[in-house]
Amino acid sequence: MQVKILGEGLISLLLAADCGVCQHPLEPSNITFVCIDCWSKIKWLKDPYCSKCSRPLPSTFKSIPTFLCPECRRQNVYFNRAFIPTLYEGVMKKVIHLLKYNKKTGVMRTLEKIMRSYFNCLNSSFPSLDLVVPIPLHRKKLRERGFNQAELIAKVVAKHLQVRLTKGNLKRTKATITQTSLDRKERKRNLREAFTVKNRDEFQAKNVLLVDDVYTTGTTIKEAAKVLKEARVKDVYVFALARAPQP
Numbered sequence: 001m002q003v004k005i006l007g008e009g010l011i012s013l014l015l016a017a018d019c020g021v022c023q024h025p026l027e028p029s030n031i032t033f034v035c036i037d038c039w040s041k042i043k044w045l046k047d048p049y050c051s052k053c054s055r056p057l058p059s060t061f062k063s064i065p066t067f068l069c070p071e072c073r074r075q076n077v078y079f080n081r082a083f084i085p086t087l088y089e090g091v092m093k094k095v096i097h098l099l100k101y102n103k104k105t106g107v108m109r110t111l112e113k114i115m116r117s118y119f120n121c122l123n124s125s126f127p128s129l130d131l132v133v134p135i136p137l138h139r140k141k142l143r144e145r146g147f148n149q150a151e152l153i154a155k156v157v158a159k160h161l162q163v164r165l166t167k168g169n170l171k172r173t174k175a176t177i178t179q180t181s182l183d184r185k186e187r188k189r190n191l192r193e194a195f196t197v198k199n200r201d202e203f204q205a206k207n208v209l210l211v212d213d214v215y216t217t218g219t220t221i222k223e224a225a226k227v228l229k230e231a232r233v234k235d236v237y238v239f240a241l242a243r244a245p246q247p
């Protein structure tokens with residue numbers, strides 16, 4: 001009897017679920033967080049984009065597969081390539097906001113679906129990896145938010161690619177102020193010495209995939225990649241769920 005009541009409760013709970021983006025009721029069979037309509041509006045990152053940082057480029061660049069954007073040509077970038085499935089706008093922006101600022105960890109079901117589709121298409125061209133490392137949050141921020149969104153994403157990535165996830169070795173030592181209000185120079189200054197590696201032996205000669213939620217200007221990821229290289233990591237790759245169209 002109790003099982004039946006529990007079952008019914010679960011069904012009504014599922015029936016009552018609304019799309020986290022447009023608030024329309026979800027189909028009972030839809031166990032993700034967004035409806036089919038919103039899912040179809042997610043913008044996938046399409047060619048052409050920079051072969052290093054995945055920055056979207058004008059369509060005239062389509063014929064040059066190894067093209068680097070001006071920024072990647074100008075500065076030292078310490079990672080080999082950023083793998084990014086979607087553009088950070090519209091539905092995707094809303095979904096990531098729900099996770100980060102409204103603490104709706106249920107959206108991970110939708111984000112998992114995105115990652116699965118992406119990795120299934122990519123499988124053959126993915127580099128061989130030893131470790132998956134989420135971009136850490138400073139402990140103060142972690143306390144405020146209660147979870148590190150990069151770590152939730154990194155867990156899915158590590159499971160899917162069957163690579164070991166390691167957290168706590170790359171540490172955030174400075175409680176940096178939110179990057180969004182700063183210009184490029186200030187962002188760099190803000191992040192100086194923001195990361196440190198606790199145990200260099202764990203990273204030495206390893207191929208590492210750094211994971212974050214969004215690639216905005218790349219300042220945070222580039223700084224973390226630099227610190228990993230200084231800790232003698234062999235190659236650093238990056239995975240982020242979404243790419244801001246213009247840094």
Ligand SMILES: [Zn+2]
Pocket residue numbers: 019020021022023024034035036037038039
């Ligand atoms: Zn919707």
Ligand SMILES: [Zn+2]
Pocket residue numbers: 050051052053054055068069070071072
């Ligand atoms: Zn680039």
